[in-house]
Amino acid sequence: MQARTNRQVLLVKRPQGIPQPEHFALVTEPAPSPGPDQILVRNRYLSVDPAQRGWANDEGNYSAPVPLDMPMRALAVGEVIESNAPGFKAGEFLYGWFGWQTYCVAAPDAVLRRVDPSALPLSANLSLLGINGLTAYLAFHGLGDPKQGEHVLVSTAAGSVGSFVGQLASIAGCRAVGLTSSAEKAALARTRYGYQGMINYRETKDIAAAIREACPQGNDIYFDNTGGAIADAAIRSMRVRGRIIQCGTAANASWTPVPTGPRPEREVLTKRLRWSGFVVLDHVAEYDTAADRLTRLALESKIVYDEEILSGLEHAPGAIARLYRGENYGKLIIAMD
Amino acid sequence: MQARTNRQVLLVKRPQGIPQPEHFALVTEPAPSPGPDQILVRNRYLSVDPAQRGWANDEGNYSAPVPLDMPMRALAVGEVIESNAPGFKAGEFLYGWFGWQTYCVAAPDAVLRRVDPSALPLSANLSLLGINGLTAYLAFHGLGDPKQGEHVLVSTAAGSVGSFVGQLASIAGCRAVGLTSSAEKAALARTRYGYQGMINYRETKDIAAAIREACPQGNDIYFDNTGGAIADAAIRSMRVRGRIIQCGTAANASWTPVPTGPRPEREVLTKRLRWSGFVVLDHVAEYDTAADRLTRLALESKIVYDEEILSGLEHAPGAIARLYRGENYGKLIIAMD
Numbered sequence: 001m002q003a004r005t006n007r008q009v010l011l012v013k014r015p016q017g018i019p020q021p022e023h024f025a026l027v028t029e030p031a032p033s034p035g036p037d038q039i040l041v042r043n044r045y046l047s048v049d050p051a052q053r054g055w056a057n058d059e060g061n062y063s064a065p066v067p068l069d070m071p072m073r074a075l076a077v078g079e080v081i082e083s084n085a086p087g088f089k090a091g092e093f094l095y096g097w098f099g100w101q102t103y104c105v106a107a108p109d110a111v112l113r114r115v116d117p118s119a120l121p122l123s124a125n126l127s128l129l130g131i132n133g134l135t136a137y138l139a140f141h142g143l144g145d146p147k148q149g150e151h152v153l154v155s156t157a158a159g160s161v162g163s164f165v166g167q168l169a170s171i172a173g174c175r176a177v178g179l180t181s182s183a184e185k186a187a188l189a190r191t192r193y194g195y196q197g198m199i200n201y202r203e204t205k206d207i208a209a210a211i212r213e214a215c216p217q218g219n220d221i222y223f224d225n226t227g228g229a230i231a232d233a234a235i236r237s238m239r240v241r242g243r244i245i246q247c248g249t250a251a252n253a254s255w256t257p258v259p260t261g262p263r264p265e266r267e268v269l270t271k272r273l274r275w276s277g278f279v280v281l282d283h284v285a286e287y288d289t290a291a292d293r294l295t296r297l298a299l300e301s302k303i304v305y306d307e308e309i310l311s312g313l314e315h316a317p318g319a320i321a322r323l324y325r326g327e328n329y330g331k332l333i334i335a336m337d
Numbered sequence: 338m339q340a341r342t343n344r345q346v347l348l349v350k351r352p353q354g355i356p357q358p359e360h361f362a363l364v365t366e367p368a369p370s371p372g373p374d375q376i377l378v379r380n381r382y383l384s385v386d387p388a389q390r391g392w393a394n395d396e397g398n399y400s401a402p403v404p405l406d407m408p409m410r411a412l413a414v415g416e417v418i419e420s421n422a423p424g425f426k427a428g429e430f431l432y433g434w435f436g437w438q439t440y441c442v443a444a445p446d447a448v449l450r451r452v453d454p455s456a457l458p459l460s461a462n463l464s465l466l467g468i469n470g471l472t473a474y475l476a477f478h479g480l481g482d483p484k485q486g487e488h489v490l491v492s493t494a495a496g497s498v499g500s501f502v503g504q505l506a507s508i509a510g511c512r513a514v515g516l517t518s519s520a521e522k523a524a525l526a527r528t529r530y531g532y533q534g535m536i537n538y539r540e541t542k543d544i545a546a547a548i549r550e551a552c553p554q555g556n557d558i559y560f561d562n563t564g565g566a567i568a569d570a571a572i573r574s575m576r577v578r579g580r581i582i583q584c585g586t587a588a589n590a591s592w593t594p595v596p597t598g599p600r601p602e603r604e605v606l607t608k609r610l611r612w613s614g615f616v617v618l619d620h621v622a623e624y625d626t627a628a629d630r631l632t633r634l635a636l637e638s639k640i641v642y643d644e645e646i647l648s649g650l651e652h653a654p655g656a657i658a659r660l661y662r663g664e665n666y667g668k669l670i671i672a673m674d
Contacts, residue, residue: 054607227602246605258599265564266592268583269614270391277609 004031008071009100009316011056017254018324019056024072024317031103033082040082041094041104045309046334047075047126048319049160050225050250056320063281071099072316077115077125078104093117095125100316102336113287119295127160127331128298128305129291131280135247136164137290139278140172140223143245148173150220153211153237154195155230158185160331161247163193165223167303170194174221177214179207179230181326188329192304201230208233218242226251228261235267244275250324306330312337341368345408346437346653348393354591355661356393361409361654368440374422378415378431378441382646383671384463385656386412386497387562387587393657400618408436409653414452414462415441430454432462437653439673450624456632464497464668465635465642466628468617472584473501474627476615477509477560480582485510487557490548490574491532492567495522497668498584500530502560504640507531511558514551516544516567518663525666529641538567545570555579563588565598572604581612587661643667649674 006029013023034040055073058065066073076098080090085108088094093115098104115125127133140146152169156162157178166189169176177197178189186198197214204210211233218239224231228251235244252259268275297303308328310319316334323332343366350360371377392410395402403410413435417427422445425431430452435441452462464470477483489506493499494515503526506513514534515526523535534551541547548570555576561568565588572581589596605612634640645665647656653671660669 224602227600231602246602249602249606252600252603255603258603260597261600262595263564263589263598264601265561265568265583266586266589266595268612269586269616272614272616272619273612274614275605275610275612277606277611279606279609282609 004103005029006031006101006103007313008102009313010069011066011072012069014058014065014068015053015056016256017057018053019320021317021321023056026314026317032105034084034105037085038105038107039080039085039088039094041076041078041096041098041106042081043076043078043098043102043104043336044093045077045123045126046100046313046316046336047130048316048323048332048334049075049131050248050320050323052320053324071101071104073097074100075112075126075131076100076104077122077130093122093125095130100313100334102313112284113291120298123307123309123333123335124298124305126333127307128164128294128303130331132160132331133164133294133305134283134287134290135278135280136161136168137294138280138283138286139245139247140165140168140221142283142286143276143278144221144223144243146172146174146221150174151215151217151239152176152221152223153215153219153234154178154223155226155234156180156248156250157195157198158189158193158329159225160328161225162223163189163306163330164303166194168194169221171297171302177211177219179226185326185329188306192306208236211237221245223247228252228259232261232264235264235273238267238271238273241272241274244273246275246277253324307333309333309335311335341440342366343368343438343440344650345439346650347406348403348409349406351395351402351405352390352393353593354394355390356657358654358658360393363651363654369442371419371421371442375442375444376417376422376425376431377419378413378433378435378443379418380413380415380435380439380441380673381430382414382460382463383435383437383650383653383673384412384467385653385660385669385671386468387585387657387660389657390661408438410434411437412449412463412468413437413441414459414467430459430462432467437650437671439650449621450628453632457635460644460646460670460672461635461642463670464644465501465631465640467668469497469668470501470631470642471620471624471627472615472617473498473505474631475617475620475623476582476584477502477505477558479620479623480613480615481558481560481580483509483511483558487511488552488554488576489513489558489560490552490556490571491515491560492563492571493517493585493587494532494535495526495530495666496562497665498562499560500526500643500667501640503531505531506558508634508639514548514556516563522663522666525643529643545573548574558582560584565589565596569598569601572601572610575604575608575610578609578611581610583612583614590661644670646670646672648672
């Protein structure tokens with residue numbers, strides 16, 4: 001039996017804030033063998049996600065921090081090479097918690113979804129059909145409760161989640177306005193992602209005034225990936241009985257100490273808002289239904305998905321910081337050699 | 338026909354923040370006569386409510402400000418003296434928008450609920466069966482979604498709403514802890530209002546530590562009447578999938594400029610909170626059902642209600658400030674001579 005080489009990206013230093021290349025080390029070791037009730041997966045594509053910041057940190061986030069000197073926690077799509085687990089067989093493709101590494105020995109509970117490699121390109125299982133598309137679909141429909149003709153505002157509108165929210169809003173008959181960090185991204189969001197209006201917040205001195213101008217009737221839904229000053233202005237644009245979906249807080253680089261901002265409680269009260277937090281990992285039971293719906297929309301050319309694929313594991317250590325610098329277009333993915 | 342004298346409390350100056358006696362004037366004029374489709378109501382009891390601060394101010398609140406030189410907007414319970422409106426007849430008792438005055442000429446849409454004067458004392462229609470009890474019932478059950486064994490935290494626990502929330506939590510099989518401003522109120526809340534633990538925040542240097550001690554398992558529901566520093570600490574005590582009910586923001590004396598506080602968006606996200614605003618005037622269609630349920634609980638001695646009744650309209654101008662100073666025990670009511 002041929003010796004398999006496993007390349008891994010280990011978390012070797014605990015970051016404060018956004019993980020940088022120096023917090024990781026690229027190592028090589030022999031690939032492990034699956035034990036009883038385990039599978040060996042060879043990763044094809046690795047996911048880079050904003051939530052990895054929280055997993056690498058030790059801030060009491062919604063999942064336990066990645067232990068030091070262990071492979072960085074990541075979603076990936078890969079092929080089953082060997083299986084000792086009932087229900088899985090070699091040659092199948094899976095989406096799950098396989099980490100930033102070539103090979104992963106996994107238990108069945110690491111698998112989030114079985115992947116059909118013939119429906120859409122394999123990488124789409126990390127973008128449209130991965131947690132980004134699933135987040136957009138399940139959060140927008142599950143917490144946003146969109147109704148035809150409603151007004152939707154989205155932060156990071158050209159990002160890996162926001163690019164789907166604009167399209168889903170448009171499909172639902174809503175008018176979507178987005179915020180993004182460059183004129184190029186704004187143009188992309190208008191032409192490809194369903195947005196009728198865009199605000200480049202880096203070029204805007206007064207975000208509140210820009211939102212008032214772009215959303216003269218206010219907003220029924222605010223899909224928030226950032227928190228911070230954009231959210232402060234957005235919450236003040238809400239209409240009565242508006243819904244705020246908190247999907248991320250990327251604008252705040254650190255939560256120690258907790259940053260301050262204008263108090264929202266009077267807006268929540270007087271506008272009767274409903275402000276809800278959404279964590280896609282709570283919704284595994286709904287993934288297949290959402291992925292089927294998104295696949296159908298893609299096959300009918302009603303939804304597009306953009307990916308920026310970096311080829312080679314050596315791009316992984318700098319990839320989270322790249323995400324937070326806002327340099328990527330669409331979903332950032334690492335392709336394995 | 339005998340001339341009826343109408344005593345009125347007019348709003349004569351626009352307050353910044355909490356209305357004080359000098360913002361009002363007590364005047365006397367002949368009582369008006371009802372026109373077509375109107376009724377003449379003689380008020381028996383007048384309500385004093387925290388929301389009157391917002392009605393007297395001009396801060397773009399959830400209802401239009403009271404015009405200057407007009408009677409202060411208020412709920413009241415009164416008797417129909419004359420009726421030109423179909424469906425209403427002299428001798429009936431009503432709960433509605435009759436203002437701080439002896440007599441009110443009202444259209445039918447000013448009436449919130451018909452009152453049964455034989456079920457409970459008439460004043461109870463401003464406390465247990467008024468917007469305070471209705472707020473507690475409809476907000477706690479409608480937005481709180483309480484489940485047996487859950488943990489509930491309530492700000493202003495001995496207040497006109499909080500005193501019912503503790504009892505409703507207890508009836509629902511929840512463990513309730515409250516915050517209040519004196520040792521006497523804390524004792525009252527423990528002995529009469531269903532609270533298993535109480536925090537006197539005026540005697541507490543570290544509210545967050547006091548909440549952690551009183552609620553070692555965290556909270557599933559936070560019923561917030563205050564906002565401000567208490568809410569900052571309370572939100573950080575929430576358990577996963579907790580519900581925050583925003584019923585008031587009394588801790589913030591002014592919203593111009595907007596006060597700042599620690600940002601909540603990370604708590605909303607990581608705990609998957611649902612933070613909702615509740616305005617009882619949205620729920621008129623549910624009042625009769627809620628009032629019937631609360632009446633039954635009172636007749637079965639399962640719920641108590643405390644009122645502080647000030648006798649005479651001359652107490653009205655200082656009553657809102659008294660409420661915000663936290664001097665009253667239970668619902669503050671003005672009895673008409």
